[in-house]
Amino acid sequence: MMGRSHAVSGWCAGLAVAPLIGLTSVAEMVPFAAATAGYALVPDLDHPGASASRLLGPVTRLVSGAVRTFSGVLYNLTKGPRDEDSTGKHRHATHTLAAAIGLGILAASLGDRGKWAVLAVAVTGLLLAADALGDWIIFVALGGAAWSVTGTALPGTTAADAVQAGLSEIGGWIGMAVGLGMFVHCLGDSLTRSGCPWLWPLPIRGETWYELRLPRLFRFSTNSWVERLLIVPALTVAAVLLLPGALPAVEHLFDATSIWIAGR
Ligand SMILES: [Zn+2]
Numbered sequence: 366m367m368g369r370s371h372a373v374s375g376w377c378a379g380l381a382v383a384p385l386i387g388l389t390s391v392a393e394m395v396p397f398a399a400a401t402a403g404y405a406l407v408p409d410l411d412h413p414g415a416s417a418s419r420l421l422g423p424v425t426r427l428v429s430g431a432v433r434t435f436s437g438v439l440y441n442l443t444k445g446p447r448d449e450d451s452t453g454k455h456r457h458a459t460h461t462l463a464a465a466i467g468l469g470i471l472a473a474s475l476g477d478r479g480k481w482a483v484l485a486v487a488v489t490g491l492l493l494a495a496d497a498l499g500d501w502i503i504f505v506a507l508g509g510a511a512w513s514v515t516g517t518a519l520p521g522t523t524a525a526d527a528v529q530a531g532l533s534e535i536g537g538w539i540g541m542a543v544g545l546g547m548f549v550h551c552l553g554d555s556l557t558r559s560g561c562p563w564l565w566p567l568p569i570r571g572e573t574w575y576e577l578r579l580p581r582l583f584r585f586s587t588n589s590w591v592e593r594l595l596i597v598p599a600l601t602v603a604a605v606l607l608l609p610g611a612l613p614a615v616e617h618l619f620d621a622t623s624i625w626i627a628g629r
Contacts, residue, residue, distance in 0.1 A: 366553040366596075367588050368406055368416045372497035373600040375405025378549040379542065380607035386541055391609055392516065395509035396487075397538055399502050403490030404546025405553075406497060407468075408459040411436050416496050432459060440574065447571030457574060460554060461565045465547035473540020480532040487535050490542065510535070556596075558584045 366374075379398030388394050409415035410425070410432045418429035433454040440453020451457075458464060475482040494502045514531040522530075554561035560578030569575035578584055585591035606612055 366550075366557055367592060368409070368497045370592060370597055370600065371405045371409070371550050371553050372402045372494055373597065373604055374553050375546045375549050376402040376494075376498070377600060377603045377607055378405075378545055380604070382541070382545055386538060388538065389609070390513060390516075392509040392513035393534075394609065396506040396513075396535070397542055399494050399506035400487060400490040400539065400542035401546040401549070402498060402502070403493035403495075404543045405550045406493045406546075407543075408464070408547055408550045408554075411457065411459045412455045417493055420493060420496055443566055443573050445568055445571050445573040448574050451574075453574070456554065456559060456561060457565075459547070460551050460561050460563055462548060462551065462563050463565060465544045465551065468547060469540045469544020471540075472543040475539070476533070476536030480529065480536065483532055483536040483539055486539050486543065490539075490546070555579065556583070556585065558586050 376398045379401030380394055382401075383389070383394040383397050388397050406415070406417045410417045410429050412418060413426070413429055413433075415429075418425050436455075436458035437453045439458045440448075440451065444453070472486050475486060491503055491506055494506075510531050511527075514527050514534065518527055518530065548563075551561045551563035555563065555577045556579055558578070560576030562572075562574040562576050564575065564577060566573045567575075585596070606615065
């Protein structure tokens with residue numbers, strides 16, 4: 366899947382899951398969804414041309430190289446008797462449920478270690494999301510975070526207190542955003558022809574890196590017309606309709622339009 370499709374599907378998953386973890390207002394949901402959108406791009410750090418690998422120039426290129434080497438080694442150490450002859454670099458270690466859960470837990474544990482680590486993880490997610498979807502997401506996410514913190518602040522709170530409160534709020538959900546984003550990426554790649562071995566290390570038909578994918582009829586190639594003209598527009602519509610209040614507003618608009626047409 367293309368970076369943009371991954372980011373939009375991450376945003377949609379973020380909005381869908383937010384109420385399940387207690388984030389119910391738009392102001393709380395939007396920063397979470399922006400983070401899941403960003404982390405839905407992270408698995409492709411194992412591809413040198415991906416936006417995650419190019420984000421911070423030489424720094425992320427170096428990380429990408431390390432991730433690719435690690436993935437290749439892990440592939441060779443754990444591959445089953447019927448796994449393909451592959452370098453095991455792209456679409457392997459980072460494209461697993463194990464990686465999503467592992468990094469999610471790691472990010473969740475940062476909350477106890479320091480607020481600045483939480484901030485760094487959140488900012489990384491936001492930069493990745495902005496790279497794929499546009500800078501508007503930074504303003505929307507920061508606006509939402511500021512709104513939800515000031516909305517609950519007691520009278521007399523200083524700006525420093527508000528930042529602390531914001532960071533501890535983000536610390537409460539950042540692990541979920543990292544894990545969910547990365548897992549949604551795997552699901553997205555499972556829709557494409559190459560599939561995604563996200564159930565590693567579960568052995569399936571002699572493969573520990575068994576590529577899960579849709580039946581042949583439903584698969585599409587990355588950046589094909591199916592992805593550009595069907596998947597991306599459908600995800601974009603869902604991205605708006607999943608916002609709280611959007612669906613009732615659309616229904617209301619339909620009702621108003623049908624009354625207007627009937628009246629003519
Ligand atoms: Zn991928």
